[in-house]
Amino acid sequence: MWQNKNVWILLIGEFVAGLGLWLGIIGNLEFMQVKVPSDFLKAVILAIGLLAGVAIGPLAGRVTDQMKKKKVMLISGLARSISVIFMLIAIQTGSVLWMIVFLIMIQTAASFYFPALQAAIPLVVKEKELLQMNGIHMNVATMSRVLGTAIAGIFLVIMSLSMLYLISLAAYLFLFILTLFITIDEEDSVRKRSKTDSGFKNLFPIIKQLPIVTMTLILTMVPLLFIGGFNLLVISISELQDNSLIKSWIYTAEGIAFMLGALSVKRLSLKHSPYTILFFFSMIIGFSQLLIYFAESPVIAVTAFALFGFSVGCFFPTAATIFQTRVPKEFHGRFFSFRNMLDRIIFQVVLLLTGLMLDLIGLQLMSLVFGMISITITAAFFIKYRQSPSSENFKMKVS
Numbered sequence: 001m002w003q004n005k006n007v008w009i010l011l012i013g014e015f016v017a018g019l020g021l022w023l024g025i026i027g028n029l030e031f032m033q034v035k036v037p038s039d040f041l042k043a044v045i046l047a048i049g050l051l052a053g054v055a056i057g058p059l060a061g062r063v064t065d066q067m068k069k070k071k072v073m074l075i076s077g078l079a080r081s082i083s084v085i086f087m088l089i090a091i092q093t094g095s096v097l098w099m100i101v102f103l104i105m106i107q108t109a110a111s112f113y114f115p116a117l118q119a120a121i122p123l124v125v126k127e128k129e130l131l132q133m134n135g136i137h138m139n140v141a142t143m144s145r146v147l148g149t150a151i152a153g154i155f156l157v158i159m160s161l162s163m164l165y166l167i168s169l170a171a172y173l174f175l176f177i178l179t180l181f182i183t184i185d186e187e188d189s190v191r192k193r194s195k196t197d198s199g200f201k202n203l204f205p206i207i208k209q210l211p212i213v214t215m216t217l218i219l220t221m222v223p224l225l226f227i228g229g230f231n232l233l234v235i236s237i238s239e240l241q242d243n244s245l246i247k248s249w250i251y252t253a254e255g256i257a258f259m260l261g262a263l264s265v266k267r268l269s270l271k272h273s274p275y276t277i278l279f280f281f282s283m284i285i286g287f288s289q290l291l292i293y294f295a296e297s298p299v300i301a302v303t304a305f306a307l308f309g310f311s312v313g314c315f316f317p318t319a320a321t322i323f324q325t326r327v328p329k330e331f332h333g334r335f336f337s338f339r340n341m342l343d344r345i346i347f348q349v350v351l352l353l354t355g356l357m358l359d360l361i362g363l364q365l366m367s368l369v370f371g372m373i374s375i376t377i378t379a380a381f382f383i384k385y386r387q388s389p390s391s392e393n394f395k396m397k398v399s
Contacts, residue, residue, distance in 0.1 A: 006124035006182050007133065010117075011140050013178045018144025019151065020171025024084070024106075026152035027164045028099070031087075035096050045096065049103030050344055053111040057341035060111045061203075064333025069120040070184050072333075076112035077179055081172040083109060084165055091162050114340055119332035122324045123184050130324055131269055134317035135262035142262075146255050203334045206327070212275070213326050215381055216319050217339065221346060222282045222374045223312045226289060228350025229358075236363040237295045246298055253302045254309035261313020268314060277318045279382050281311040286374030292367035 028046075036045065064072050083105035090098035125133045155164050207213055226233075238247050268277055284307060291304035327335045357366040 004125065006184070009178050009182045010121070010124065011137065013175045014137060014140045015144045016171050016178075017175040018141050019148045020168040020175075022145055022148025023152045023155070023164055023168040023171070024087070026148075026156070027087070027161055027168070028103075030156060030161060031091065031099060032096075035094065035099075045100060045103070047348065048100055049107040050348060052104040053107035054341045054344050056108050056111045057337045058334075061115060061334030061337030063112065064116045064119060064337060065330060066333075068184070069116045069123065069333075070179065070182055072112055072116040073120065073179050073182075074176065076109045076116065077172065077176040079109040080106055080113065081169060081176060084169040084172065087165050088162055091165070111337065111340065115333050115336035118320070118324070118336040119329070120182075120184055122329065122332070124182070127325060131317055131321045132266045134320040134324075135265050135313070138313070138317055138320075139259045139262045142255055142258050146251075203331055203338060206331055207335075210326050211385065212322060215385055216278060216322050217342070219278055219282050219378070219381060220319060220343070222285050222377055223308075223315060224343065224346045225350055225370050225374055226285060226308055227312075228347045229354025232351070232354050232358060233292065233363070236358055237292070237301050240295055240363060241298060241301070243298065246301060249298070249302050250305045253306040257306040257309030258313040261310040262317055263313075264310075265314040265317050269318070274318045274322055275385075277314055278322075279378060281315045282378040283375060284311045285315070286371050286378060289367050289371035289374055292371075293364045295363060295367070 032045065083102050086098050086102040086105060090096070090102060121133060121137070122130060152164065155167070207217070234247050234250050237250065265277065272280075288304045288307040288311065291300055291307070295301040295304070323335065323339070324332070354366070357369065361369075
């Protein structure tokens with residue numbers, strides 16, 4: 001796998017673009033902190049971009065299946081680069097409206113880019129290398145997130161906000177140039193056949209015929225119950241302990257544990273089926289949520305997030321590999337676009353629900369509620385699919 005130039009292009013591109021992404025995210029928060037006094041309006045502005053990405057999802061999926069993945073990645077990458085220009089205009093004019101244009105354009109571009117990327121990965125590596133590739137790709141994304149947020153904080157002290165976005169623009173342009181050199185072999189017959197299909201209506205019957213795909217889609221709600229309110233949970237724990245330093249410990253522990261999990265999942269897959277890995281770590285995620293009830297203890301709080309990090313580090317690469325290998329390739333664009341839309345919607349709902357429950361019942365009771373929901377979902381699906389006649393199909397190992 002490491003002798004494959006496409007693998008290096010994807011990983012280097014993900015790392016550099018991830019740095020640019022997180023520089024931009026920190027820049028967005030800095031700009032809104034100055035220009036938008038209301039926290040609610042800040043949330044509305046960010047939601048506008050996300051909703052634009054959700055609205056364009058069906059079109060993005062159809063286009064991704066009809067066109068070459070490389071072409072979709074190039075066009076969306078160029079659009080993402082151009083979008084930064086609108087943010088530079090927003091900074092120069094002090095206009096929040098130009099920032100909204102930037103958010104809509106960059107989220108729309110992302111709605112095309114990421115399904116194309118997920119659909120491209122099975123085309124550039126062998127099936128037996130998919131799990132390892134997914135784990136490494138997610139690790140690279142995590143490292144870019146950690147470094148990107150740290151570098152952004154330093155850059156904001158030593159340079160202007162405009163310069164921060166110029167560096168972000170340079171990162172996106174670098175990704176665009178790298179993508180030019182990627183080689184993706186796509187069958188003409190697959191592309192021609194996909195042109196006769198439209199939207200998601202042809203996708204849903206396919207999903208229904210693949211119980212493990214349906215199960216995995218629903219099980220992804222379990223980590224999203226944690227991820228959606230992640231930042232709010234960290235802030236609440238910091239306030240509960242009256243300790244601002246705990247935030248750094250939690251983020252560090254979760255990030256390191258995630259990378260360890262993503263590195264370990266390949267070895268685990270040699271002994272256990274993806275079916276076993278999904279259910280086991282889904283249950284551990286629920287247990288880690290329950291542990292937050294004891295978040296007054298710094299050690300237990302950090303342990304809970306470390307457990308969560310390791311679990312999702314094993315869960316997400318396994319889920320991605322199942323999707324890439326079980327869903328027919330001619331439906332990959334629409335499927336990953338649909339999954340992207342679903343994740344965004346669930347993320348927003350969980351974020352609002354977390355904020356509401358923190359206000360109504362507090363952190364500790366909320367952790368019990370979310371933990372029990374996660375464990376109940378996992379147990380219910382485990383029992384259902386264990387009894388299913390097709391459950392033997394789930395025990396097949398992903399090499």
